[in-house]
Amino acid sequence: MADLLTAEAVRDELGGLTGWSGDGTGISRTVELSSFPAAIAVVDRVAGTAEEVDHHPDIDIRWRTLTFRCVTHSAGGVTHRDIDLARQIDEIIRSAR
Numbered sequence: 287m288a289d290l291l292t293a294e295a296v297r298d299e300l301g302g303l304t305g306w307s308g309d310g311t312g313i314s315r316t317v318e319l320s321s322f323p324a325a326i327a328v329v330d331r332v333a334g335t336a337e338e339v340d341h342h343p344d345i346d347i348r349w350r351t352l353t354f355r356c357v358t359h360s361a362g363g364v365t366h367r368d369i370d371l372a373r374q375i376d377e378i379i380r381s382a383r
């Protein structure tokens with residue numbers, strides 16, 4: 287199982303991401319896309335990535351606003367797998383805009 291990051295380590299890692307906040311219990315990013323279909327297309331791409339890496343974000347969909355939350359449920363907190371997934375979500379969002 288992946289090692290839990292301390293709250294301080296999470297804070298350091300957030301500096302390398304775009305628009306994420308959080309602490310040792312989870313990290314999240316809210317983003318508004320141009321339309322509902324555009325938002326769902328992002329969700330679909332994130333779903334593909336999540337399956338590939340076998341690590342899955344919690345996703346909240348409100349019209350065209352998405353909130354992604356990454357936490358390693360089996361570890362009970364944030365691990366490098368969450369940071370890596372957040373980075374991939376950032377890349378998907380960047381290429382969708």
Ligand SMILES: C[C@H](O)[C@H](O)[C@H]1CNC2=NC(N)=NC(=O)C2=N1
Nearest residue numbers: 340341342343357358359360361
């Ligand atoms: C068997 C499989 O690896 C586990 O169920 C995975 C799947 N995706 C997961 N995703 C997240 N975010 N946390 C987990 O603990 C987790 N566990």
